[in-house]
Amino acid sequence: MRTLKYWQAINEATVQCMEADPNIFVAGIGVDDFKGIFGTTRGALERFGRERVHDIPNCENAFAGVTIGAAAMGKRPLVVHPRNDFMFLATDMLFNLAAKWRYMFGNKGGVPVVTRAIVGRGWGQGATHSQSTHATFAHFPGLYVATPASPADAKGLLVSALTGSTPVIILENRALYELEGEVPEAAEPIPFGKGRIVRAGTDVTIVGASLMAYEAARAADILADQGISAEVIDPRSIRPLDEEIILESVRKTGHLVVADTSWATYGFSAEVAAVVAEKALGSLRAPVRRVTIPDCPAPVSKPLEDAFHPSPASIARACLDVLRSDVAIGREVADVQAAFYGPY
Amino acid sequence: MTTTERPHTAIADGALPPASAALELVRAMMRIRTVEETLADLYKEQEMRTPTHFSIGQEAVAVGVSGALRPTDVAYSGHRCHAHYLAKGGDLRGMVAELYGRETGCARGRGGSVHLNAPEVGFIAASAILGETMAAAAGSAWSFAMDRSPRIAVSYFGDGVVEEGIFHETLNFAVVKQVPLLLICENNLYSTHTPLEVRQPSGTTIWERVRSYQLPSVIVDGNDVFAVLAAAEEGAAWCREGKGPYFIECSTYRWREHVGPNWDYDAGYRTKAEVDSWIAKDPVKRAQAAVVAAGYCGDEQIITWSAELQQEIAEAVAYAKASPFPSVETLLDGTY
Ligand SMILES: Cc1ncc(C[n+]2csc(CCOP(=O)(O)OP(=O)(O)O)c2C)c(N)n1
Secondary structure, three states, rough: OOOEEEEHHHHHHHHHHHHOOOOOOEEEOOOOOOOOOOOHHHHHHHHHHHOEEEOOOOOHHHHHHHHHHHHHOOOOEEEEEEHHHHHHHHHHHHHHHOOOOHHOOOOOOOOOOEEEEEEEEOOOOOOOOOOOOOHHHOOOOOOOEOOOOOHHHHHHHHHHHHOOOOOEEEEHHHHHHOOOEEOOOOOOOOOOOOOEEEOOOOEEEEEEEHHHHHHHHHHHHHHHHHOEEEEEOOOEEEOOOHHHHHHHHHHOOOEEHHHHHEEOOOOOHHHHHHHHHHHOHHHOOOOOOEEOOOOOOOOOOHHHHHHHOOOOEEEEEEEEOOOOOOOOOOOOOOOOOOOOOOOO | OOOHHOOEEEOOOOOOOHHHHHHHHHHHHHHHHHHHHHHHHOOOOOOOOOOOOOOOOOOOHHHHHHOOOOOOOOEEOOOOHHHHHHOOOOOOOHHHHHOOOOOOOOOOOOOHHOOOEEEEHHHEEEEOOOOOHHHHHHHHHHHHHOOOOOEEEEEEHHHHHOOHHHHHHHHHHHHHOOOEEEEEEEEEOOEEEEHHOOOOOOOOOOHHHHHOOOOOOEEEOOOOOHHHHHHHHHHHHHHHHHOOOOEEEEEOOOOOOOOOOOOOOOOOOOOOOHHHHOOOOHHHHHHHHHHHOOOOOOHHHHHHHHHHHHHHHHHHHHHHHHHOOOHHHHHOOOOO
């Protein structure tokens, strides 16, 4: 199969879906500029022009509402935020209106607004430009939250969002944008709530969404050197969550490590641990271990930033801990962004 | 004066203040220019790992406004905050060290270029989320009003913030509560790469629309430091007298790319001719020419200052580079 980079897969899915459905339009701050949101909106602009790719004023709050109204009239807005941190301005609209629309108005249909937003990582993007908001959005019933970790999933989940009937938030980690992988040519949907086994294993289960699925796979490589077989589970969407794929894996391995790009407290890692505690406690042979960012905002300074993010090595160490293994990890691996240079 | 009587332009050409004040403004602008051009060159070494928005070309706004402020007044800014921080008296070494991510930085390497702060001189906060600090500045101003203090708060923001809901909520609030808030809109015509015409209604201007909130609002040539100073003095006096907020739109232009140290003629969103036309209106050169023409100083004074400022920034860079990085054990300092 041919390969694409993560951003190219998003670009392609957008164009194909827009070709199939004239109601889809792209909108957001700077979506039509020469950078094209790291290339992801460039194809749509070239193919459909500004009739269907709309630059907008800086108005995240109102614009979330605007797209809800457009969706209520049958349009299919695809909103793009260059950083998911800006979506805090849109949360009233998404939480109080979009998420509740179908239920609160008596189940007469929903507002399928699709929002893509990028999670910043590295180059000192700091406290207000590198947060991961996935758990915040997933807390609210009525929103689907997808966290693609591979080019194929980036494409398939976007296709599902743009052909589905619910509001969807898709969070894309900036550090995955250059990742290359096989992607089907056709616009094939990948359903929400269906996880993927990134790598099969028998000793310990590592669950990680988005960038952490990628980092967990690299952790599994490190562990393999020490003769330890880790199974890596990528949920692909965190709401709905594919509980079964996680439970099945834990029943097999008896050990669980959850890695996450956001805080542990009330977070995605807490949810996964709770699901396993409720439904597979008997299978656990050791306490669950969470590897997350520490309880502080993202710092800028390089040494602090390096210490802040979970790494393949810290995930591997957590696995050894839960396995009560006294082997030391044999090697560190390069930072996921080692080759990334500024300005940002 | 009621708001409707207010002139269209605060001060068309800034009348020169007395020599010592004028020379101080010129030197302050030269300092910011020298600092930023030096940092822009050094940025290419990839040691300042923090997305950086340079104010090169916009120095007259920060310097002119700060000229009207007292040390006890406070200021807030957004992502493009270097000039505002320095003009308010923020420590140069602390800023440079912050960009280098060092423990000696003004935010101890935690905040980076977009989160500068220096509360000891009244530069309270800068934040990279559009419009956020405008409301915070209104809150500081409100607290001054509660205390019947003559202090005022300044909010610096770009034309892009005018589109956010918080802009309108804050204006409305500040007028209703009559808080001493000096609002400084730096209109550099672009929000990232999007020109003003496609973001805001055409045939109107920001400062005129603001008037409908019933506060004085003026436009000033933001590349004329003396005009900015005159407008800011009028605005500051208005606020200090307890008459409520005051709005100044400053027309100016960003020379370099939106974020980062480079020129960006080739990006396609603006022409080289346009950039050049603004470089011809260089606020630093204009002010230098004005003071020399007025006989306040000779060219050699400018040259001496240049050399001194080069020296000062070189020392600040050396200090930053020699400073330690924060130790990882301090990662959780400031949490609770
Ligand atoms: C709420 C929010 N939306 C979007 C952004 C992304 N952003 C950063 S700077 C900028 C342009 C702002 O333009 P303006 O306010 O005119 O300031 P300038 O950069 O021209 O100084 C944008 C859109 C942001 N930081 N915060």
